Amino acid sequence: MSSFNTISAEKLARLIGTPKCPILIDVRTDEDFDSDPRLIPGSMRRPFATVPDWAHEFTGKSLVVICQKGLKLSHGVAAWLRHAGIPADSLEGGTLAWAQADLPTVPIARIPSRDEQGRTIWVTRSRPKIDRIACPWLIRRFVDPNAVFLFVPTSEVQAVAERFAATPFDIEGDNVSWSHRGELCTFDVMVEEFGLATKPLKQLAAIVRGADTARLDLAPEAAGLLAASLGLSRMYADDLAQLEAGLLLYDAFYRWCRDATDETHNWPSKKPGA
Numbered sequence: 399m400s401s402f403n404t405i406s407a408e409k410l411a412r413l414i415g416t417p418k419c420p421i422l423i424d425v426r427t428d429e430d431f432d433s434d435p436r437l438i439p440g441s442m443r444r445p446f447a448t449v450p451d452w453a454h455e456f457t458g459k460s461l462v463v464i465c466q467k468g469l470k471l472s473h474g475v476a477a478w479l480r481h482a483g484i485p486a487d488s489l490e491g492g493t494l495a496w497a498q499a500d501l502p503t504v505p506i507a508r509i510p511s512r513d514e515q516g517r518t519i520w521v522t523r524s525r526p527k528i529d530r531i532a533c534p535w536l537i538r539r540f541v542d543p544n545a546v547f548l549f550v551p552t553s554e555v556q557a558v559a560e561r562f563a564a565t566p567f568d569i570e571g572d573n574v575s576w577s578h579r580g581e582l583c584t585f586d587v588m589v590e591e592f593g594l595a596t597k598p599l600k601q602l603a604a605i606v607r608g609a610d611t612a613r614l615d616l617a618p619e620a621a622g623l624l625a626a627s628l629g630l631s632r633m634y635a636d637d638l639a640q641l642e643a644g645l646l647l648y649d650a651f652y653r654w655c656r657d658a659t660d661e662t663h664n665w666p667s668k669k670p671g672a
Contacts, residue, residue: 403476403480404487404490405489407489407491411501417645417649419543420461420487421456422438422442423456424438424442425463425471426464430465434493435507436504438496438501439502439539446471449478453482454482456484460485462487462489463487463489465489505592508592508593515544517542518537518545518565519562519565520546520564521550521559522547525637526637533576533588536585536592541592549637552569556573567584576588583606583610598656602655604620605617609624619651619654
């Protein structure tokens, strides 16, 4: 059982990937981080010593503070945040406990550089359907909750990437690392490259791949995702509005993959005339 003002690795793992996940702040020292340069999914780094300066950024939010062992640094920062009126807990056992539980981590080397506001910037083709909604969902839920997505004409993706320091994805190009690889779609690639190949996300990846590459035989649910995605693309003329609606769709598919694959419905219980 977790102590007061702490959260266990197992409980936090159940929150990550959902809209209710608190903001995760990694306050490890540079030395501790360099010894294991990976982040708990969705977390961001902040220096522990300057918490009075940056605490105001999270007013109105709930936080979980992470250090290496779940001791003085995370408890101290969490206490400072609570002093500023911001609900904050410490991750019990820190990143060491997370690793011992064999939970996923995101290698910092695979996360694109951030802008002055700490956000990753991504760019892709306008009028998204499947992969270009699934990938932003994965990034927002497991890599960078504040990520910015720019949707532009196909012909302008590379130039926008260069001029606005954005990372292109789901587009062909010699210098594009986040795209289809063989039979894999971009979502597959991101799941693997970001170290997120858990059973639920691998199952979701098969559904996305089936819907995105017209191989509906890969998963029974692929046809449903394709239908819902095409429906959303006709409901919204604005790509960002469609993205926001699509996030809810992928939240539902992810929770089904994680928690509900064995559940069935058989109403009415008795067939007519029985």
